[in-house]
Amino acid sequence: xxxxxxxxxxxxxxxxxxxxxxxxxxxxxxxxxxxxxxxxxxxxxxxxxxxxxxxxxxxxxxxxxxxxxxxxxxxxxxxxxxxxxxxxxxxxxxxxxxxxxxxxxxxxxxxxxxxxxxxxxxxxxxxxxxxxxxxxxxxxxxxxxxxxxxxxxxxxxxxxxxxxxxxxxxxxxxxxxxxxxxxxxxxxxxxxxxxxxxxxxxxxxxxxxxxxxxxxxxxxxxxxxxxxxxxxxxxxxxxxxxxxxxxxxxxxxxxxxxxxxxxxxxxxxxxxxxxxxxxxxxxxxxxxxxxxxxxxxxxxxxxxxxxxxxxxxxxxxxxxxxxxxxxxxxxxxxxxxxxxxxxxxxxxxxxxxxxxxxxxxxxxxxxxxxxxxxxxxxxxxxxxxxxxxxxxxxxxxxxxxxxxxxxxxxxxxxxxxxxxxxxxxxxxxxxxxxxxxxxxxxxxxxxxxxxxxxxxxxxxxxxxxxxxxxxxxxxxxxxxxxxxxxxxxxxxxxxxxxxxx
RNA sequence: CGGGGUGUAGCACAGCCUGGCUAGUGCGCUUGGUUUGGGACCAAGAGGUCGCAGGUUCAAAUCCUGUCACCCCGACCA
Numbered sequence: 001x002x003x004x005x006x007x008x009x010x011x012x013x014x015x016x017x018x019x020x021x022x023x024x025x026x027x028x029x030x031x032x033x034x035x036x037x038x039x040x041x042x043x044x045x046x047x048x049x050x051x052x053x054x055x056x057x058x059x060x061x062x063x064x065x066x067x068x069x070x071x072x073x074x075x076x077x078x079x080x081x082x083x084x085x086x087x088x089x090x091x092x093x094x095x096x097x098x099x100x101x102x103x104x105x106x107x108x109x110x111x112x113x114x115x116x117x118x119x120x121x122x123x124x125x126x127x128x129x130x131x132x133x134x135x136x137x138x139x140x141x142x143x144x145x146x147x148x149x150x151x152x153x154x155x156x157x158x159x160x161x162x163x164x165x166x167x168x169x170x171x172x173x174x175x176x177x178x179x180x181x182x183x184x185x186x187x188x189x190x191x192x193x194x195x196x197x198x199x200x201x202x203x204x205x206x207x208x209x210x211x212x213x214x215x216x217x218x219x220x221x222x223x224x225x226x227x228x229x230x231x232x233x234x235x236x237x238x239x240x241x242x243x244x245x246x247x248x249x250x251x252x253x254x255x256x257x258x259x260x261x262x263x264x265x266x267x268x269x270x271x272x273x274x275x276x277x278x279x280x281x282x283x284x285x286x287x288x289x290x291x292x293x294x295x296x297x298x299x300x301x302x303x304x305x306x307x308x309x310x311x312x313x314x315x316x317x318x319x320x321x322x323x324x325x326x327x328x329x330x331x332x333x334x335x336x337x338x339x340x341x342x343x344x345x346x347x348x349x350x351x352x353x354x355x356x357x358x359x360x361x362x363x364x365x366x367x368x369x370x371x372x373x374x375x376x377x378x379x380x381x382x383x384x385x386x387x388x389x390x391x392x393x394x395x396x397x398x399x400x401x402x403x404x405x406x407x408x409x410x411x412x413x414x415x416x417x418x419x420x421x422x423x424x425x426x427x428x429x430x431x432x433x434x435x436x437x438x439x440x441x442x443x444x445x446x447x448x449x450x451x452x453x454x455x456x457x458x459x460x461x462x463x464x465x466x467x468x469x470x471x472x473x474x475x476x477x478x479x480x481x482x483x484x485x486x487x488x489x490x491x492x493x494x495x496x497x498x499x500x501x
Numbered sequence: 502c503g504g505g506g507u508g509u510a511g512c513a514c515a516g517c518c519u520g521g522c523u524a525g526u527g528c529g530c531u532u533g534g535u536u537u538g539g540g541a542c543c544a545a546g547a548g549g550u551c552g553c554a555g556g557u558u559c560a561a562a563u564c565c566u567g568u569c570a571c572c573c574c575g576a577c578c579a
Binding site: 003005034086089090122151153155156157162163167169216224235236237238239271272273274275304306308347348349350351352353354356365367369370377379501 | 502576
């Protein structure tokens with residue numbers, strides 16, 4: 001049996017494997033604050049790449065960045081009934097504005113605030129109230145703004161990247177003069193997310209609409225992209241909401257239209273978070289650790305000089321340094337190739353595994369033997385393939401090689417999803433699909449089930465019992481009517497059912 | 502908020518039931534040597550108010566009381 005860098009393997013214990021990959025790749029760790037993570041340089045660098053690319057896509061679709069306060073007056077949250085209900089249970093609340101020594105000398109909060117502030121769990125209310133001041137005429141619309149920020153949701157149970165009390169994200173908030181325009185914006189940004197997921201993260205996603213039960217608190221419609229992780233569970237990777245006039249009415253975003261009538265604006269909001277890093281890990285990584293799609297990898301290739309003596313070092317290092325410069329002059333994915341040299345004084349095997357676990361797409365070992373042949377010994381992270389490559393050929397083909405890895409990762413993920421997606425029309429099949437063989441230690445089972453359905457108490461009870469959720473109603477290829485697999489009631493569209501994160 | 506568990510070196514743990522000398526083991530770290538193209542070996546070192554507070558005792562990591570923190574299982578969730 002081949003030794004794997006990560007213990008346990010995915011098949012043995014997927015959740016534990018996930019934690020170990022993060023640890024081995026040095027992406028993040030738990031902090032001294034309950035539920036909050038420290039994102040370490042390698043992990044943050046991936047987030048920076050995500051930010052950079054998405055930011056470009058937002059700008060290209062006409063959006064600008066701005067920044068709104070971290071604190072929201074408690075009364076703001078209260079203005080939209082569903083919104084309050086959705087978020088009130090998980091808010092961090094600021095009630096005081098200074099500390100003072102207590103009777104026993106320990107610091108205690110002093111000077112209560114007149115109105116408590118909540119730390120934003122999302123910014124619809126504070127941004128909406130700002131827009132209300134900005135908008136008077138139809139000429140002030142649309143407002144197309146995005147903010148990169150942190151938000152806090154006091155969750156009961158947390159997991160690195162997937163669900164933390166504080167997380168980083170972007171939230172787009174737009175206001176429009178007509179419903180049609182706002183709906184178009186909602187769908188456009190859903191498209192941007194799907195494009196990013198598939199072409200940059202190499203993660204195939206299903207675009208769909210959320211059912212009423214899964215809708216964002218206060219939204220008219222919520223759309224999402226859903227990906228399948230390697231344990232066949234679903235992960236929501238991005239959401240786009242059509243908010244109708246719910247928030248504009250609550251926050252009084254009013255404008256005078258061309259006919260001189262007062263109208264409420266139509267708003268949208270959309271976001272993705274550091275959860276994408278979790279999605280990336282669970283989509284591609286293997287039992288030797290992280291596997292990164294080249295387009296988002298902090299480094300595309302690591303050069304590993306090999307030598308035994310100072311004399312060999314003097315020969316190898318200049319060779320490696322000049323190769324690094326040549327590689328970095330090559331174009332890839334709208335930028336340059338990102339190369340690094342690891343010349344640390346540690347053993348070759350250990351150093352190699354270090355980069356395997358961190359998911360660097362390509363590793364090149366370069367020693368005196370390679371230099372004699374004017375080449376490198378190249379290893380591919382996704383397939384494990386290794387071969388000698390001539391130096392100039394490597395430089396000439398580096399971008400193409402990275403593209404191949406990018407495509408391979410996407411195809412591999414797509415194949416997994418297709419192999420584990422089923423059309424299901426009967427309750428028996430549904431139960432068989434979602435019931436593990438071993439209830440005590442559930443094996444990886446199930447996947448996506450495409451089913452006709454009818455929302456209601458019966459379905460809710462069944463889903464709750466089996467820990468299955470309705471992920472979304474796919475937008476594409478979903479036009480054939482049928483009957484609910486549970487109740488037999490008529491159903492216009494199928495939904496994706498799956499166990500989920 | 503219910504049920505269970507754990508706090509001992511940077512990390513993972515043993516020791517506690519049955520109190521006893523300068524509190525151990527592995528990994529990691531430092532130094533020296535032998536090694537080196539897929540996770541080396543030998544040797545010598547550094548590193549701990551045993552979560553915190555109080556109590557019992559000649560003597561507490563160990564027993565008692567209180568307290569805090571964290572983890573796991575549920576309900577909640579991007």
